[in-house]
Amino acid sequence: ETVLTQSPDFQSVTPKEKVTITCRASQSIGSSLHWYQQKPGQSPKLLIRYASQSISGVPSRFSGSGSETDFSLTINSLEAEDAATYYCHQSRGVPYTFGQGTKLEIK
Amino acid sequence: EVQLLESGGDLVQPGGSLRLSCTGSGFTFSSFAINWVRQAPGKGREWVSSISGSGDATYYPDSVKGRFTVSRDNSRNTVYLQMNSLRAEDTAVYSCAKSSNRNCGYDFDSWGQGALVTVSS
Numbered sequence: 535e536t537v538l539t540q541s542p543d544f545q546s547v548t549p550k551e552k553v554t555i556t557c558r559a560s561q562s563i564g565s566s567l568h569w570y571q572q573k574p575g576q577s578p579k580l581l582i583r584y585a586s587q588s589i590s591g592v593p594s595r596f597s598g599s600g601s602e603t604d605f606s607l608t609i610n611s612l613e614a615e616d617a618a619t620y621y622c623h624q625s626r627g628v629p630y631t632f633g634q635g636t637k638l639e640i641k
Numbered sequence: 642e643v644q645l646l647e648s649g650g651d652l653v654q655p656g657g658s659l660r661l662s663c664t665g666s667g668f669t670f671s672s673f674a675i676n677w678v679r680q681a682p683g684k685g686r687e688w689v690s691s692i693s694g695s696g697d698a699t700y701y702p703d704s705v706k707g708r709f710t711v712s713r714d715n716s717r718n719t720v721y722l723q724m725n726s727l728r729a730e731d732t733a734v735y736s737c738a739k740s741s742n743r744n745c746g747y748d749f750d751s752w753g754q755g756a757l758v759t760v761s762s
Contacts, residue, residue, distance in 0.1 A: 577736065577752035584748070611654040621686065625746045629702035630676075632686040 536561050538622050540611045541635035548641045551612045557605045557622035568628035569598055569607045572635075573618045581620075582607060614640050643667040643751040645737050650756030653727055661722040661756055671695065671715040674740035676749055677722050678757075679733035686716030689735065692720060694743030705731075728762045734758075 537560040547553050564584040570578040573598065580589050582598035585605055595610040609616055617640045622633040642727050649661040663675060677689040690711040691700045699711050708727075713720040720737060738749035 543732060566746075570749075575753055578738075578749075579752075580748055580750045583741065583750075590748075623686075623749070627746075628688075628691075628700050628747075630688040630691070632678075632688070634685045 535629055536563055536624050536626065536631050538624060538631055538633040540620075540636050542621060543634065544637045544639070546639040546641055547612055549612055549614055553609045553612055553616075553638065555607045555620055555638075557607070557633050559605070559614060559624060560603045561624035563624045565601050565626055567598075567600065567605045568623045568625065569596075570621045570623065571616075571618045573619065578621065587607075600622045609638075612638075612640065616640065643739065645739060645751060645753035647735065647737055647753045647756035650735065650758050652759045652761065654762050655727060655729060655760055656724045657727050658723070659727065659758060659762070661724070661735055661737075661758070663720045663722075663753060665718050665720075665739065668739070670718040671685075672743050674743060674745045674747070675711075675720040676738045676740060676745070677711065677720075677735055678738055678749075679731075679735045680738075680755075681730070681733040684733075690722060691740070691745040693745055698745060700745055724758070726759075729760050731761045732758060741751065 569582040569612045571619045572578045619637045644666045648739040676691045692711045696713045703759040710723040741750045
Protein backbone atom coordinates (compact mmCIF):
# COMPACT_ATOMS: atom_id res chain seq x y z
CA GLU A 535 0.00 0.00 0.00
CA THR A 536 1.22 3.48 -0.88
CA VAL A 537 1.14 5.74 2.16
CA LEU A 538 0.78 9.46 1.44
CA THR A 539 2.15 11.83 4.09
CA GLN A 540 1.26 15.49 3.87
CA SER A 541 2.99 18.39 5.58
CA PRO A 542 2.19 20.48 7.37
CA ASP A 543 -0.94 19.19 9.10
CA PHE A 544 -2.01 22.77 9.82
CA GLN A 545 -0.89 26.19 8.67
CA SER A 546 -2.07 29.67 9.58
CA VAL A 547 -1.34 32.19 6.85
CA THR A 548 -2.15 35.75 5.90
CA PRO A 549 -3.84 36.84 2.66
CA LYS A 550 -1.52 37.37 -0.32
CA GLU A 551 1.04 34.95 1.13
CA LYS A 552 2.37 32.07 -0.95
CA VAL A 553 1.68 28.64 0.51
CA THR A 554 3.21 25.28 -0.34
CA ILE A 555 1.80 21.96 0.85
CA THR A 556 3.80 18.81 0.27
CA CYS A 557 2.74 15.20 -0.20
CA ARG A 558 5.29 12.40 0.02
CA ALA A 559 4.52 8.91 -1.26
CA SER A 560 6.02 5.82 0.37
CA GLN A 561 6.83 4.42 -3.09
CA SER A 562 7.03 5.74 -6.61
CA ILE A 563 3.65 6.61 -8.14
CA GLY A 564 4.84 8.39 -11.26
CA SER A 565 2.55 11.38 -11.71
CA SER A 566 -0.67 9.70 -10.52
CA LEU A 567 -1.19 12.23 -7.74
CA HIS A 568 -4.20 14.51 -7.43
CA TRP A 569 -5.07 17.40 -5.13
CA TYR A 570 -8.47 18.29 -3.64
CA GLN A 571 -9.86 21.17 -1.61
CA GLN A 572 -12.63 20.65 0.92
CA LYS A 573 -14.43 23.44 2.73
CA PRO A 574 -16.64 22.80 5.78
CA GLY A 575 -20.01 21.37 4.81
CA GLN A 576 -18.97 20.84 1.19
CA SER A 577 -17.78 17.86 -0.80
CA PRO A 578 -14.17 17.75 -2.06
CA LYS A 579 -13.28 19.72 -5.17
CA LEU A 580 -10.60 18.59 -7.61
CA LEU A 581 -7.86 21.23 -7.92
CA ILE A 582 -5.00 19.53 -9.75
CA ARG A 583 -4.85 16.18 -11.53
CA TYR A 584 -1.75 14.13 -12.39
CA ALA A 585 0.60 16.22 -10.27
CA SER A 586 0.52 19.37 -12.38
CA GLN A 587 -2.47 19.41 -14.74
CA SER A 588 -4.77 22.34 -14.12
CA ILE A 589 -8.53 21.94 -13.89
CA SER A 590 -10.99 24.14 -15.76
CA GLY A 591 -12.60 26.66 -13.45
CA VAL A 592 -9.92 26.44 -10.75
CA PRO A 593 -8.14 29.78 -10.14
CA SER A 594 -4.69 30.01 -11.69
CA ARG A 595 -3.11 30.73 -8.29
CA PHE A 596 -3.31 26.97 -7.64
CA SER A 597 -0.49 24.92 -9.16
CA GLY A 598 1.05 21.51 -8.62
CA SER A 599 4.44 19.95 -9.23
CA GLY A 600 6.43 16.84 -8.55
CA SER A 601 6.76 13.23 -9.61
CA GLU A 602 7.60 9.76 -8.31
CA THR A 603 7.51 10.28 -4.52
CA ASP A 604 7.58 14.03 -3.87
CA PHE A 605 4.76 16.38 -4.79
CA SER A 606 3.66 19.87 -3.85
CA LEU A 607 0.62 22.09 -4.15
CA THR A 608 1.34 25.81 -4.29
CA ILE A 609 -1.17 28.57 -3.74
CA ASN A 610 0.10 31.94 -4.92
CA SER A 611 -1.32 35.12 -3.40
CA LEU A 612 -3.63 33.40 -0.94
CA GLU A 613 -7.21 34.65 -0.66
CA ALA A 614 -9.61 34.42 2.27
CA GLU A 615 -11.77 31.95 0.34
CA ASP A 616 -8.86 29.48 0.25
CA ALA A 617 -9.44 28.56 3.89
CA ALA A 618 -10.04 24.81 3.62
CA THR A 619 -8.50 21.40 4.09
CA TYR A 620 -6.37 20.12 1.22
CA TYR A 621 -5.84 16.43 0.41
CA CYS A 622 -3.63 14.50 -1.94
CA HIS A 623 -4.71 11.19 -3.50
CA GLN A 624 -2.88 8.57 -5.54
CA SER A 625 -4.49 6.49 -8.25
CA ARG A 626 -1.38 4.60 -9.39
CA GLY A 627 -2.46 1.32 -7.87
CA VAL A 628 -4.91 -0.31 -5.51
CA PRO A 629 -5.53 0.37 -2.79
CA TYR A 630 -5.98 3.98 -3.82
CA THR A 631 -4.95 6.13 -0.88
CA PHE A 632 -5.28 9.64 0.49
CA GLY A 633 -3.07 11.94 2.50
CA GLN A 634 -4.21 12.87 6.02
CA GLY A 635 -5.05 16.43 4.97
CA THR A 636 -3.61 19.90 5.55
CA LYS A 637 -5.86 22.46 7.18
CA LEU A 638 -5.24 26.01 6.02
CA GLU A 639 -6.40 28.84 8.27
CA ILE A 640 -6.45 32.42 7.03
CA LYS A 641 -5.45 34.97 9.67
CA GLU B 642 -24.04 20.27 -13.95
CA VAL B 643 -22.66 16.99 -12.65
CA GLN B 644 -24.47 15.77 -9.55
CA LEU B 645 -24.06 12.65 -7.44
CA LEU B 646 -26.55 11.76 -4.74
CA GLU B 647 -26.02 9.02 -2.18
CA SER B 648 -28.87 7.34 -0.35
CA GLY B 649 -29.45 4.38 1.92
CA GLY B 650 -27.39 5.38 4.93
CA ASP B 651 -28.80 4.06 8.20
CA LEU B 652 -28.15 2.60 11.64
CA VAL B 653 -27.47 -1.14 11.39
CA GLN B 654 -26.46 -3.78 13.93
CA PRO B 655 -23.07 -5.49 13.80
CA GLY B 656 -23.21 -8.40 11.38
CA GLY B 657 -26.02 -6.77 9.45
CA SER B 658 -26.29 -5.63 5.86
CA LEU B 659 -27.01 -2.38 4.09
CA ARG B 660 -27.13 -1.20 0.50
CA LEU B 661 -26.07 2.29 -0.51
CA SER B 662 -27.03 3.89 -3.81
CA CYS B 663 -25.30 6.61 -5.79
CA THR B 664 -27.36 8.25 -8.51
CA GLY B 665 -25.69 10.48 -11.05
CA SER B 666 -26.97 13.19 -13.34
CA GLY B 667 -25.57 15.79 -15.70
CA PHE B 668 -23.19 13.41 -17.50
CA THR B 669 -23.18 10.22 -19.57
CA PHE B 670 -23.26 7.85 -16.64
CA SER B 671 -21.99 4.71 -18.40
CA SER B 672 -18.88 6.53 -19.65
CA PHE B 673 -17.31 6.99 -16.24
CA ALA B 674 -16.06 4.82 -13.41
CA ILE B 675 -17.58 5.44 -9.99
CA ASN B 676 -15.80 5.11 -6.68
CA TRP B 677 -16.82 4.86 -3.03
CA VAL B 678 -14.77 6.59 -0.35
CA ARG B 679 -15.51 6.66 3.36
CA GLN B 680 -14.45 8.80 6.26
CA ALA B 681 -14.88 7.56 9.81
CA PRO B 682 -15.30 10.07 12.64
CA GLY B 683 -11.95 11.67 13.39
CA LYS B 684 -10.14 9.60 10.76
CA GLY B 685 -8.81 10.10 7.27
CA ARG B 686 -10.37 9.18 3.97
CA GLU B 687 -10.37 5.53 2.94
CA TRP B 688 -11.09 4.26 -0.55
CA VAL B 689 -13.72 1.50 -0.44
CA SER B 690 -14.45 0.40 -3.99
CA SER B 691 -14.34 1.28 -7.67
CA ILE B 692 -16.36 0.09 -10.65
CA SER B 693 -15.65 0.80 -14.30
CA GLY B 694 -18.16 2.51 -16.56
CA SER B 695 -19.31 -0.76 -18.09
CA GLY B 696 -19.31 -2.53 -14.74
CA ASP B 697 -16.94 -5.26 -15.90
CA ALA B 698 -14.12 -4.27 -13.56
CA THR B 699 -14.37 -3.82 -9.80
CA TYR B 700 -11.75 -3.22 -7.14
CA TYR B 701 -11.69 -3.29 -3.33
CA PRO B 702 -9.18 -2.84 -0.53
CA ASP B 703 -8.51 -5.81 1.73
CA SER B 704 -10.49 -4.18 4.56
CA VAL B 705 -13.81 -4.76 2.75
CA LYS B 706 -13.00 -7.46 0.18
CA GLY B 707 -15.42 -10.36 0.50
CA ARG B 708 -17.91 -8.27 2.50
CA PHE B 709 -18.72 -5.37 0.14
CA THR B 710 -19.90 -5.65 -3.45
CA VAL B 711 -20.17 -2.78 -5.90
CA SER B 712 -22.46 -2.95 -8.93
CA ARG B 713 -24.13 -0.58 -11.32
CA ASP B 714 -27.31 -0.22 -13.36
CA ASN B 715 -26.50 2.23 -16.14
CA SER B 716 -30.15 2.31 -17.25
CA ARG B 717 -30.95 3.86 -13.87
CA ASN B 718 -27.74 5.96 -13.64
CA THR B 719 -27.07 4.29 -10.31
CA VAL B 720 -24.20 2.52 -8.59
CA TYR B 721 -24.85 0.30 -5.59
CA LEU B 722 -22.65 -0.66 -2.69
CA GLN B 723 -23.89 -3.80 -0.96
CA MET B 724 -22.32 -4.04 2.48
CA ASN B 725 -22.56 -7.32 4.41
CA SER B 726 -21.14 -8.53 7.71
CA LEU B 727 -20.88 -4.96 8.89
CA ARG B 728 -18.57 -4.12 11.78
CA ALA B 729 -18.34 -1.18 14.15
CA GLU B 730 -15.26 0.00 12.27
CA ASP B 731 -17.35 0.38 9.10
CA THR B 732 -19.11 3.33 10.73
CA ALA B 733 -18.42 6.30 8.47
CA VAL B 734 -19.78 8.78 5.99
CA TYR B 735 -19.74 7.05 2.61
CA SER B 736 -19.34 9.23 -0.46
CA CYS B 737 -19.41 8.33 -4.11
CA ALA B 738 -17.09 10.05 -6.53
CA LYS B 739 -16.98 10.10 -10.31
CA SER B 740 -13.73 9.30 -12.11
CA SER B 741 -12.60 11.30 -15.11
CA ASN B 742 -12.41 8.12 -17.22
CA ARG B 743 -14.49 4.98 -17.94
CA ASN B 744 -11.70 2.91 -16.41
CA CYS B 745 -10.73 2.82 -12.75
CA GLY B 746 -7.54 4.42 -11.51
CA TYR B 747 -8.03 8.07 -12.34
CA ASP B 748 -8.73 11.26 -10.45
CA PHE B 749 -12.11 11.82 -8.82
CA ASP B 750 -13.55 14.90 -10.49
CA SER B 751 -16.95 15.12 -8.77
CA TRP B 752 -18.15 13.99 -5.37
CA GLY B 753 -21.47 13.49 -3.64
CA GLN B 754 -22.30 14.85 -0.19
CA GLY B 755 -22.18 11.48 1.51
CA ALA B 756 -24.43 9.10 3.46
CA LEU B 757 -23.92 8.19 7.10
CA VAL B 758 -23.64 4.53 8.00
CA THR B 759 -23.62 3.71 11.70
CA VAL B 760 -22.91 0.17 12.84
CA SER B 761 -23.94 -0.24 16.44
CA SER B 762 -26.07 -2.43 18.68
